[in-house]
Amino acid sequence: MKKSVMVLFVLVVLLMSIPAAGNKEVAVTVPAAPTAGLNASGFPIVAEPVTLKVFGVRDQNTAEWKNVKMLTEYQKLSNVIMDYQEVPTQGYDEKKSLLFASNDLPDVFVRAQLSKVEIAKYGMESGQLIPLNDLLKQYAPNFMALMAKYPTILASITSADGNIYALPELDLSNTGRMGFKQWINKEWLAKLGLKAPTTTDELITVLRAFRDKDPNGNGLKDEIPLGIREASSIYVLGGSFGLDHQMKETINIENGKVHIWLKDAKFKSYLQFLNQLYEEKLLWKDYYKRDLPSWRSNLSNALFGAFYMPYSDVFLKVENQFTGYAPIKGPYGDQLWSDANSGVLAVGAFAISNVCTNPEVAMRWVDYFYSEEGSLFFRYGIENETYTLDANGTPVFVDSILKDPKGFMTALGQINLVPGGGFPQVITNDTDGVVASALTKEVSAMMVPYLPEQVYLQPSFTQEESEEFVTIVQDLYKYRDEAVTKFILGEWKFDKWDEYCATLDKIGIAKLEKLYQQAFDRL
Amino acid sequence: MSKRVWKRVYAKLDLFLLLLIPLAWYVVFKYVPMYGLQIAFRRFNPSLGITASPWVGMRYFSQFFDSYYFWEIIYNTISLSIYQLAIGFPIPIFLALLINEIQHKRLQKTVQNITYIPHFLSVVVVVSMLNLFSNVDYGIFNKFLGVFGFPAADYMAKAQYFQTLFVFSNVWQSMGFNSIIYIAALTAIDSTLYEAATIDGCSRFKKIIHISLPGLLPTILILFIMRMGSLMEIGFEKVLLMQNPINMSSSEIISTFIYKNGIQKGQFSYSAAVGLFNSLINFLLLLFSNTLVKKFTKTSLW
Numbered sequence: 139m140k141k142s143v144m145v146l147f148v149l150v151v152l153l154m155s156i157p158a159a160g161n162k163e164v165a166v167t168v169p170a171a172p173t174a175g176l177n178a179s180g181f182p183i184v185a186e187p188v189t190l191k192v193f194g195v196r197d198q199n200t201a202e203w204k205n206v207k208m209l210t211e212y213q214k215l216s217n218v219i220m221d222y223q224e225v226p227t228q229g230y231d232e233k234k235s236l237l238f239a240s241n242d243l244p245d246v247f248v249r250a251q252l253s254k255v256e257i258a259k260y261g262m263e264s265g266q267l268i269p270l271n272d273l274l275k276q277y278a279p280n281f282m283a284l285m286a287k288y289p290t291i292l293a294s295i296t297s298a299d300g301n302i303y304a305l306p307e308l309d310l311s312n313t314g315r316m317g318f319k320q321w322i323n324k325e326w327l328a329k330l331g332l333k334a335p336t337t338t339d340e341l342i343t344v345l346r347a348f349r350d351k352d353p354n355g356n357g358l359k360d361e362i363p364l365g366i367r368e369a370s371s372i373y374v375l376g377g378s379f380g381l382d383h384q385m386k387e388t389i390n391i392e393n394g395k396v397h398i399w400l401k402d403a404k405f406k407s408y409l410q411f412l413n414q415l416y417e418e419k420l421l422w423k424d425y426y427k428r429d430l431p432s433w434r435s436n437l438s439n440a441l442f443g444a445f446y447m448p449y450s451d452v453f454l455k456v457e458n459q460f461t462g463y464a465p466i467k468g469p470y471g472d473q474l475w476s477d478a479n480s481g482v483l484a485v486g487a488f489a490i491s492n493v494c495t496n497p498e499v500a501m502r503w504v505d506y507f508y509s510e511e512g513s514l515f516f517r518y519g520i521e522n523e524t525y526t527l528d529a530n531g532t533p534v535f536v537d538s539i540l541k542d543p544k545g546f547m548t549a550l551g552q553i554n555l556v557p558g559g560g561f562p563q564v565i566t567n568d569t570d571g572v573v574a575s576a577l578t579k580e581v582s583a584m585m586v587p588y589l590p591e592q593v594y595l596q597p598s599f600t601q602e603e604s605e606e607f608v609t610i611v612q613d614l615y616k617y618r619d620e621a622v623t624k625f626i627l628g629e630w631k632f633d634k635w636d637e638y639c640a641t642l643d644k645i646g647i648a649k650l651e652k653l654y655q656q657a658f659d660r661l
Numbered sequence: 662m663s664k665r666v667w668k669r670v671y672a673k674l675d676l677f678l679l680l681l682i683p684l685a686w687y688v689v690f691k692y693v694p695m696y697g698l699q700i701a702f703r704r705f706n707p708s709l710g711i712t713a714s715p716w717v718g719m720r721y722f723s724q725f726f727d728s729y730y731f732w733e734i735i736y737n738t739i740s741l742s743i744y745q746l747a748i749g750f751p752i753p754i755f756l757a758l759l760i761n762e763i764q765h766k767r768l769q770k771t772v773q774n775i776t777y778i779p780h781f782l783s784v785v786v787v788v789s790m791l792n793l794f795s796n797v798d799y800g801i802f803n804k805f806l807g808v809f810g811f812p813a814a815d816y817m818a819k820a821q822y823f824q825t826l827f828v829f830s831n832v833w834q835s836m837g838f839n840s841i842i843y844i845a846a847l848t849a850i851d852s853t854l855y856e857a858a859t860i861d862g863c864s865r866f867k868k869i870i871h872i873s874l875p876g877l878l879p880t881i882l883i884l885f886i887m888r889m890g891s892l893m894e895i896g897f898e899k900v901l902l903m904q905n906p907i908n909m910s911s912s913e914i915i916s917t918f919i920y921k922n923g924i925q926k927g928q929f930s931y932s933a934a935v936g937l938f939n940s941l942i943n944f945l946l947l948l949f950s951n952t953l954v955k956k957f958t959k960t961s962l963w
Binding site for chain 2: 239
């Protein structure tokens with residue numbers, strides 16, 4: 139009898155020990171001395187193959203990374219074997235958070251979409267990302283050259299403790315100077331005898347004509363006068379009301395003063411303008427539903443009269459129906475295009491974790507993509523195989539990619555990671571042509587004169603600031619997004635405006651402005 | 662323990678070994694993870710691990726209590742739970758009584774099957790059905806209500822309809838399945854009682870009131886207590902899927918709030934604190950309802 143009790147006891151102990159084993163805490167490893175056989179410059183990077191574990195997010199148009207042509211070619215060239223463990227966009231945020239929380243880290247993060255807050259948290263606070271400053275000086279001549287040429291890059295990527303924990307995606311081309319470009323259907327305009335609008339009033343007139351006069355001539359009222367892709371892009375016309383979009387937020391910066399304009403009278407009249415568009419059925423009615431499939435089908439069927447898109451790649455087949463126009467003048471005489479970029483697109487495109495034993499190899503691996511040559515290689519691939527140079531020396535993809543029956547983006551996703559952007563690289567006027575068609579470049583040029591003089595990225599917060607920032611922002615921006623949508627849809631009437639302002643005060647808009655100002659002053 | 666107890670255990674050793682499996686499940690998946698709860702009181706730093714992160718006391722709790730959305734989330738969670746309980750709990754009982762009254766066996770089985778088949782639809786399918794049904798242009802809700810002159814509206818995008826849509830689609834989906842246990846309990850009632858009542862001249866309605874319902878009562882009460890214990894745990898996936906920026910003011914509940922802040926934004930300590938608070942309320946509700954039921958009847962969990 140005693141025996142069987144013992145058996146029971148042993149069984150219980152065995153079962154208990156299973157979860158305990160999983161909870162062992164991983165010790166922090168210190169990077170070892172530089173890898174043997176590392177070449178300071180040129181290829182291969184290492185004499186003997188080195189394997190690095192990579193974590194990142196895969197765009198839906200991209201093939202599995204281990205099969206992407208550019209990456210396999212680069213592996214042969216560099217002798218660095220990347221063990222890709224990429225995750226699809228859906229559910230990526232969860233996976234990223236859990237990865238850091240469980241401290242089960244890869245060696246490097248590529249196309250990682252790390253935010254400023256995350257860089258501060260996992261870099262400055264927990265030390266899971268290592269500072270790259272010394273590595274940059276020693277092993278990243280291309281990136282250092284770019285920083286020397288464009289001093290704003292350094293300020294945008296430096297954390298509050300003076301360290302750099304992540305490398306960005308840089309877009310130094312003209313098309314990259316703004317996010318959304320504005321497009322309008324020139325065939326519809328010609329048919330109705332209208333000109334592209336220059337003021338907000340003219341815009342409304344044009345949109346009403348699009349709505350009522352069946353410009354595509356199919357006898358159906360299927361035209362959608364104005365397309366805005368999602369709720370977060372609703373500020374795209376704010377520039378015409380003097381509402382800039384500095385630090386990629388609802389912020390103006392004048393004479394060194396940070397101002398969140400959510401309570402301004404100009405913003406109220408902007409919302410009233412959008413509300414009018416919505417009530418008159420001029421604005422796409424499903425804009426707030428995050429319904430990308432129907433957005434794309436409306437675009438490729440040319441059902442939108444006017445809309446905002448960064449590139450024409452999604453509606454390439456009908457792009458000739460469209461043209462650009464200069465930003466419109468608002469009721470207060472403002473004429474500004476607020477969706478501007480500083481050249482630094484994604485701050486957290488690349489990072490190295492503290493478990494990586496060959497950080498210098500990783501640094502050399504990524505630095506190549508910050509050179510002209512590397513940019514061409516990353517974006518276009520191999521000359522005479524994936525692209526050819528035309529008479530002007532401009533790279534053009536070969537027809538098998540351009541005219542792939544599965545679509546250009548899918549074909550592109552087989553050879554590189556351009557679809558979706560966010561890769562650590564530099565994009566220049568010579569290499570932006572992958573997604574920017576000639577027309578996109580033309581449209582961008584029309585808007586460049588109206589960009590703000592200076593564009594600031596979100597500044598870096600200290601640990602305490604960051605904690606306070608997150609606490610306020612999670613309520614404030616949530617409330618803002620909800621309120622803005624309700625005002626536009628007419629769920630809330632504008633007599634609620636004072637209540638809305640009072641709520642913003644209560645959540646702490648003044649404190650938030652102060653936090654931004656403090657961090658901005660450190661730049 | 663005395664020798665006699667061990668002897669009795671030994672006699673049924675196979676049964677006790679069988680009990681070991683669910684016991685192990687509880688230990689592994691319910692009790693062991695509880696040690697991680699301490700991060701609600703710590704500033705969790707993954708590289709230091711759970712036990713070495715610095716203590717911050719009640720900081721994350723006060724952050725939650727001071728949050729602008731605190732009362733809204735609590736109100737949404739509680740009102741949705743109570744609505745769900747008030748509508749969703751009694752309906753399966755009525756259904757079971759009705760099905761039990763059907764004399765024709767084939768018809769009875771058919772009705773039972775039809776009502777419980779929706780249970781096997783996935784949540785995603787049900788929510789996309791709701792989306793299609795409430796479409797302004799071709800949705801069945803608008804087509805139907807339009808007949809009575811109601812103006813077309815997107816019901817999924819109206820905060821005031823969120824709870825009703827949620828609760829009634831749940832009822833539709835789960836009433837049949839939830840009624841199975843009651844139907845089983847009804848068949849266990851001694852048929853001689855019904856015969857005696859018939860002889861005494863009882864109508865069918867009287868038989869339901871005086872025989873079926875009292876016979877069901879212990880089952881109802883136990884299920885009620887259990888439901889109270891999980892009152893604050895409403896179908897998380899379904900709420901999350903039904904959310905959009907417009908109905909957020911009535912659709913944000915504690916569990917979706919935890920998911921967004923904890924899992925998506927990586928604020929593990931904060932969301933652990935919110936989760937602990939949620940469980941605490943659940944636990945208190947369970948105690949309360951159990952005491953209440955114990956006071957009026959003899960049925961209780963312990």
